[in-house]
Amino acid sequence: GESVGLHLPTLSVQEGDNSIINCAYSNSASDYFIWYKQESGKGPQFIIDIRSNMDKRQGQRVTVLLNKTVKHLSLQIAATQPGDSAVYFCAEITPSGNTPLVFGKGTRLSVIA
Amino acid sequence: GAGVSQSPSNKVTEKGKDVELRCDPISGHTALYWYRQSLGQGLEFLIYFQGNSAPDKSGLPSDRFSAERTGGSVSTLTIQRTQQEDSAVYLCASSLEHKARDTQYFGPGTRLTVL
Numbered sequence: 319g320e321s322v323g324l325h326l327p328t329l330s331v332q333e334g335d336n337s338i339i340n341c342a343y344s345n346s347a348s349d350y351f352i353w354y355k356q357e358s359g360k361g362p363q364f365i366i367d368i369r370s371n372m373d374k375r376q377g378q379r380v381t382v383l384l385n386k387t388v389k390h391l392s393l394q395i396a397a398t399q400p401g402d403s404a405v406y407f408c409a410e411i412t413p414s415g416n417t418p419l420v421f422g423k424g425t426r427l428s429v430i431a
Numbered sequence: 432g433a434g435v436s437q438s439p440s441n442k443v444t445e446k447g448k449d450v451e452l453r454c455d456p457i458s459g460h461t462a463l464y465w466y467r468q469s470l471g472q473g474l475e476f477l478i479y480f481q482g483n484s485a486p487d488k489s490g491l492p493s494d495r496f497s498a499e500r501t502g503g504s505v506s507t508l509t510i511q512r513t514q515q516e517d518s519a520v521y522l523c524a525s526s527l528e529h530k531a532r533d534t535q536y537f538g539p540g541t542r543l544t545v546l
Contacts, residue, residue, distance in 0.1 A: 354537075361435070361522050361537030362474070407473060419535065421473035 330428045337395040339425045341408035344389060348410035352419065353382060353393045357404045365393070365406075395427075403429045433457070435538035437523050443544045444513055452508040452541045456525030463506050464524040464535060465498055474522060480506065481528070513545045 331337045343351070349370035354362035368375045368382045368391075375382050381394040391408050405426045409419040436455045444450050456463045465477040476490040480500045491497070495513075500506040510517055520540040526533040 359539065361524070361539050363537070364534050367534075419474070419476070423471070423473045 327423070328426045328428070330430055331398045333398060333400060333429050333431050335398055337393075337398045337402065337427055339393045339395075339406050339427065341391040341393075341422055342389060343391060343408070343410050345410060345412060345420075346386075346389065347412050349413050350411040351382070351384065351391050352409045352411075353380075353391075354407045354409060354421075355402075355404045356407065356424070362407060398427075398429050400429045400431055403427055435523055435525055435536055437521075437538040437541050439541060440539065441542045441544075443546065445546050446515060447512055449509065449511045450513055450543065452510075452521050452523075452543070454506045454508070454523030454525075454538060456504065456506070456523070457536055458504075459527070460525035460536075461503065461528050462526045462533065462535075463500055464526075465506070465508050466522045466524065467492075468520045468522055468540070470519070477508070477521075510543075513543075515545045518543055518545045 329339060352367045353365040355365050356362040366375060366377045366380050366382050368384050370386060373384050379396045383392045393406060395402055405424040407421045407424045409421045411419060435457055438453045442450055461482045462479060464479040466474040467477055468474050478486055478488050478491055478498045480486045495511045498506060498508045508521060520542050522537055522540045524535040524537045526535045
């Protein structure tokens, strides 16, 4: 079946550097994508979303890039801080909108001070 | 305002026992979701409620799992005759409505350990 997945399970980044977390999706019908951040002992927290009619969206210190040609999604975090240490999940939604979010396994980001 | 709350935060039970997990959604949110997160895994959808409509139970892994939502607010997830493979974090989320682009707000989860 089609699924959302992640290229790297773990990522270590020096404080102050930029982080890039990748996500591959296989359902070409998906038209809406979300990135969630999950800190230890907490539930996932919405970070940023993007619709399939866009290829880039920026938030505060975060940028999501969408490449529909290769079905690839990435989350860029600028000037990574210790507080960014968490597991990051991408999730996709199909146009029917009736299916719940389909989450990938997540990437653990560790920030080295 | 208050976010989604879940109780208990941790639950340890013996194999074969029944457990009940509670979720209090954000006030005014009509959609409520339950997910399961096993160690090192992503979130697995279990069930969702939208207003007074019949719940979507398509994600429940077996008939030992059930959920109800009383008065359109608080929800209880019940696992009967728990098995060790039921050990996981159970997350609840709510959104304003069940529309794909309504942000889901998650609670802190209940960590269930079945011995």
